Amino acid sequence: MNFLVLCLVALITWLSPRRTGLPRDPAHRWMDEVQRLAQRRSGKPHWWVGLGIAVPLVSLVGLLWLIEGIAHGLLTLLVHVLVLLACVSRRDPLGAMTSSVELAWQRGDQQAAALIAERDWSIRSDSAESLGQAVRATVALEALRGYFVPAFWYVLLGPVAALGYRLSWLAAERRGAAGAAADEACQALEWIPLRLLGVSLALGGRLDQTMKVLRRHLADWDTPSLQLAGHLIEASVRIPLSAEPRLRITRRLLQHSLLVWALTIAFLSLVG
Known part of the structure; x- marks a missing residue:
């Protein structure tokens, strides 16, 4: 069924x-x-964040148990689809996410592109080249977190794991002690999918250069996901063009990687 x-x-x-995904973002809300609630309460905020992550997961486990077998499994199928839609990226990294900055690049307005990147993604850059690299890394990370990681954990452990990652990611976006703990959990959950993404990028881009980066960071735990995603993207892009074509x-490459993942999952479903 996966x-x-x-x-x-x-x-x-x-x-x-x-x-x-869904018209509203229930996980974000x-x-x-x-x-x-954590800000209003005194004490350790990570306890409240941990409880906020655990409650939806336990509720989902209970719901799946209650509806198991009802309507020949169609209700379970519907819940799985809705949960995965709740885990999909809200920014559309393979579509409209970068439309504004690309329009600025088309006009040749580097200052406007830099302002848009700072406004939308908190990217600060002193040069057009470093701005392009930062935007590409951000797109790759958003695709990883919004598509690849939820799919990986859903196939491996089901909808509860996919929703757990989504909630941890949202908690990591919040600052403070609880956000730092959630960020470490996210990096742990992204460790395997990010390296598998590197393999699929190598198959669609420059194989030798991408695999060289991947081997260098294969057992690296300290490199942040954003940084490694940027390294993999830069290594896999075939032609050194301007910022906008490189973004395309x-x-x-990310779309090709999604296709590679889909074919792999289909094959594993057939043989397993």
Whole structure:
């Protein structure tokens, strides 16, 4: 059923206006409420954040247990699809996420592109080249967190694991002690999928250069996901073009990587 759920989610996100998942972001709204509660309460905030992550997961486990076998499993299928849609990236990294900065690059307005990048993604850069690298790394990280990691943990452990990662990611975006702990948890959950993404990028881009970067960081725990994603993207891009075409190539490589993952999951579903 896992492959069927992934196919349905892919069709909904790519062939409908729902490219950013559900119309509302229930996970984000939930974590906002958890953060407000943690700020009002004295004591250790990471306890409240941990509880805020645990409650939806336990509730989901209970719901899946209650509906198991109802309507020949169609209700379970629906819940799986809705959970994965809740885990999809809200920024559309392979589509509209970078449209504003690309328009600025097309006009040749580097200052506007830098201001947009700082406003939307907190990217600060002194040169056009470093700005392009930072934007490409951000797109790669958003695709990793919004597509690849949820798919990996869903196939491996089911919808509870995918939702757990999504909630941890949202908690990591909040600052403070609780956010730092959630950030470490996210990096642990991203460790394997990021390196598998590197392999799929190597298959679609420059194989030798990408594998060289991947081997150098294969057992590296300290490199942040954003930095490693940027290294892998820069190594896999075939032609040294200007910032905007490189960004298009980045999206194309990530799309090819999604196809590689889909074919691999389909094969594993057939043989397993």
